[in-house]
Amino acid sequence: MKKPLRVMMIGAHLDDNDFSGGGTALQYLERGDRVRFLSMCNGCGGHHENSPEEIAARRYQEAQNVARLTGLEYDVWEIPDCELVADLETRKRLVRYIREFAPDIIFTHRTNDYHADHRAAALLVQDASYLLIVPNFCPEALAMKEMPVIMYFEDPFQNPPFMPDIAIAIDNVIDKKFEMFDCHVSQVYEWLPYTHGNLDKVPVDKKERMEWYRSPRVPRDRVLTVEEILANKTKEHNEYEQALPASQYRELLVKRYGETGKKTLFAEVFQLSEYGKPLDSENEKILFPF
Ligand SMILES: [Zn+2]
Numbered sequence: 001m002k003k004p005l006r007v008m009m010i011g012a013h014l015d016d017n018d019f020s021g022g023g024t025a026l027q028y029l030e031r032g033d034r035v036r037f038l039s040m041c042n043g044c045g046g047h048h049e050n051s052p053e054e055i056a057a058r059r060y061q062e063a064q065n066v067a068r069l070t071g072l073e074y075d076v077w078e079i080p081d082c083e084l085v086a087d088l089e090t091r092k093r094l095v096r097y098i099r100e101f102a103p104d105i106i107f108t109h110r111t112n113d114y115h116a117d118h119r120a121a122a123l124l125v126q127d128a129s130y131l132l133i134v135p136n137f138c139p140e141a142l143a144m145k146e147m148p149v150i151m152y153f154e155d156p157f158q159n160p161p162f163m164p165d166i167a168i169a170i171d172n173v174i175d176k177k178f179e180m181f182d183c184h185v186s187q188v189y190e191w192l193p194y195t196h197g198n199l200d201k202v203p204v205d206k207k208e209r210m211e212w213y214r215s216p217r218v219p220r221d222r223v224l225t226v227e228e229i230l231a232n233k234t235k236e237h238n239e240y241e242q243a244l245p246a247s248q249y250r251e252l253l254v255k256r257y258g259e260t261g262k263k264t265l266f267a268e269v270f271q272l273s274e275y276g277k278p279l280d281s282e283n284e285k286i287l288f289p290f
Contacts, residue, residue, distance in 0.1 A: 004034055005028060005031075005034070005287065005289075006033070006103045007025065007028045007104065007107075008098065008103035009036075010121060010125055011038070012115065012120065014042075014043040014060075016153070018037075018066060018184065020107075020153035021107045022181075024107075025070070026176050027168070029070055030173070030290075031290065035072040036072065036101055037067075037073065037075065038077070040117070040121050041077070041084055041117055042056040042060070042076055042077065043058075045082050048190075052080070058186050062187075063183075066183045082117060084124075085120055086120045091124055091128055094124050095132060096140070099144055106276065107150075108121060109122040109155070111123050112157050112159065129150055129275045132144045147277045149278075150276030150277075151165075151166070151270040151271065151273065151279075152271040152273055154271075163271055165279065166279075168269070168290070169246070181213065182213070190202075216232070218239045220265070223265060224247055225247060226248050229247055245268060246265055246266055250262070
């Protein structure tokens, strides 16, 4: 049996990894690979009723529910939302943290992004990447022999634009990905509906609220065009949101999966960072073995 991969997803917030890479994470987990999520911030920022302490505690538990559901490990640092800074102390902490896990591949944000925490998280990973192999930096943690491959999550920012290198079909795990979202109760059923002005529309029943969150569902018998998705996608239409990358980056799916890629409904797409180990066709087969 091949050695299990060690996969790390580093997000600024408690659902960034789930939203941008949850489907890919689930496929690693199905193979028996080890997946660790890190949220660098503690989630204390976003809630209309809970105090910072209350919401941070709830969100930690929600992350652990994701961990229980899926089998991944979910770490949360205590840094308050909106206060993540790419300083030397945090760089050292991250270098020690990554070295301890020694991932084969890391997924994270890009450095150009609307949220200061996303930018800081991305910059911290970028700053850490080469230092991971420098033994005299943080000598208390054993330096890695080589840098991991680093991939960026998809984002919509245009200057410079996100330029994906790989698309992973996630149709086989989309139900479970929605179950991951469903664990983030305080976000998807409270804070986000509150910010969208539709808190009163959220059903009380657990099954109904999940369907509400997911609905309307996209057709299963054909793929939608980007235009169709954009015409239907609202903040409440989460399946449409999840369906956008497959239509937007169809050619990458066809390149990877051939005919099947033409029919894929849901995908996650990633851009290779030039600051980690290069991704060639050989290690792509090893690191994306599904
Ligand atoms: Zn975020």
